[in-house]
Amino acid sequence: MASDAPAGTDVDYRGLLEAEREDLRAQLAELGFGESGGLKYDPNFADSSQVTAERGEVEALAGQLRDALEEVEAAIDRLEKGTYGICEVCGQPISPARLEAKPAARRCIACASRQ
Numbered sequence: 001m002a003s004d005a006p007a008g009t010d011v012d013y014r015g016l017l018e019a020e021r022e023d024l025r026a027q028l029a030e031l032g033f034g035e036s037g038g039l040k041y042d043p044n045f046a047d048s049s050q051v052t053a054e055r056g057e058v059e060a061l062a063g064q065l066r067d068a069l070e071e072v073e074a075a076i077d078r079l080e081k082g083t084y085g086i087c088e089v090c091g092q093p094i095s096p097a098r099l100e101a102k103p104a105a106r107r108c109i110a111c112a113s114r115q
């Protein structure tokens with residue numbers, strides 16, 4: 001299969017990102033969240049304080065998943081625009097090791113650790 005990896009690397013970042021996107025979407029769907037957000041209301045579980053507490057945790061988790069999904073989608077967008085792998089703070093290339101560990105990384109390790 002042909003790879004969209006940037007020149008000089010043999011890593012299929014698009015494949016990694018698309019796999020991560022599918023994984024995040026599946027996790028959100030499992031929690032009852034659609035891609036657009038919003039919990040599917042289940043009337044059978046209404047009016048239970050335990051469920052309300054659990055729902056709060058689920059919503060927090062879903063929020064994290066949605067944030068991660070946005071990062072992944074933004075990275076796929078950068079791949080399409082040809083700006084993938086460039087630190088958005090300093091404009092330097094992000095190291096391949098960092099991208100392999102975190103394909104959706106927006107910043108190089110130096111800028112990320114300066115936060």
Ligand SMILES: [Zn+2]
Pocket residue numbers: 087088089090091092107108109110111112
């Ligand atoms: Zn940087």
